[in-house]
Amino acid sequence: MPTGVLTVVGPDNSRSFDGCTQPKTLWSCELPKELQDSVSPYNANQPTVAMQIQFDNNPSLSWNVPNGKPPPEPPSFEEMWFLGNTTDGVVSDDKAGEPTPFYISLLSSKDQTVGANMIEKRESGLVDRQLGVELPAPDRKDDGTGATARILPEVRQQPVRLFDRGLPTEHYGFYTYFRRTIYVRSLTTLNQTEAIGDVPLDQNGGSRETEADFLVTWAETRFHMKIWTNSAASKGLLAKGDKPGIEDTVDLTRPGTMPYPVTMTLDTHGGDPQTKFVWAWSIDERQRIDTLKPKFLSNDMSKGGTLVNPRINKNPSFGGLMAVRVVVNASG
Secondary structure, X not given: OOOEEEEEOOOOOOOOOOOOOOOHHHOOOOOOHHXXXXXXXOOOOOOOEEEEEEEEOOOOOOOOOOOOOOOOOOXXXXXXXXXXXXXXXXXXXXXXXEEEEEEEEEEOOOOOOOOOOEEOOOOOOOOOOOOOXXXXXXXXXXXXOEOOOOOOOOOOOEEEEEEOOOOOOOEEEEEEEEEEEEEEOXXXXXXXXXXXXXXXXXXXXXXXXXXXXXXXXXXXEEEEEEEEOOOOOOOOXXXXXXXXXXXXXXXXXXXXXXXXXXXXXXXXXXXXXXXXXXXXXXXXXXXXXXXEEEEEOOOOOOOOOEEEOOHXXXXXXHOOOOEEEOOOOOOO
């Protein structure tokens, strides 16, 4: 496993579902419009991901536990096992994977760092979690308007686990939860019989902040990264192609500086049922967010498979909830 600051540039958006909510524009695989130029010449659905991988050389093997304590708090071992046995399709009997001495931080740019590549001391602080029904306040800019919409998280020193050791599906991986946001002009599902499509301003990454009437928040969105270490026959690094690097830099030329194939997934499986909601706040003509009257929105998590342990009839013994078991039809 390499260490240091690494990049994934120009990833292919190879699979997406857009029918989990209505209108479909409440969820997007594209960067918000304000950030789309930052990945040029690549497309808006090919965001650059910068990460720092660190190695813990602590002789006490403090990493060899189910849960570390970085911000945000990692998922529980029980939930990792539950999702490994359902949504994530882990093949080996170790559905939650094996602990490793590696940690990943997701950075805002390749020029950022969280410290040395060798961890000498783990921090014990935790990010406070909202456990009541009160919704967390939106992030704001210095002028009081809403922060730029967020499609990817920034996390610090998340423990990496090894899955499917020795198998063709062997990979390092981790997942984390964050509040994903998107600006939109409309929350209304239009009458399909009138042959009217989605609101044009809301397509391809949502509305611009200055054009939006709502800020939609997807609490407990899951970001899942896999680093494939034994899949040369089925997964390879992306081809460089003929496009120059972002800002003509080598580190930001496809496929980036990560030497292994990487897949990244955004979904709404798992998470804390006490805070896992989708809601919208209204935005006035001065771009001020009205947090007094949230509008709760639906999310059909069974899209593409069978919902396992739904919130309404949850069984705590499962270790997690709201996963999807995907059935793949084999032929031959």
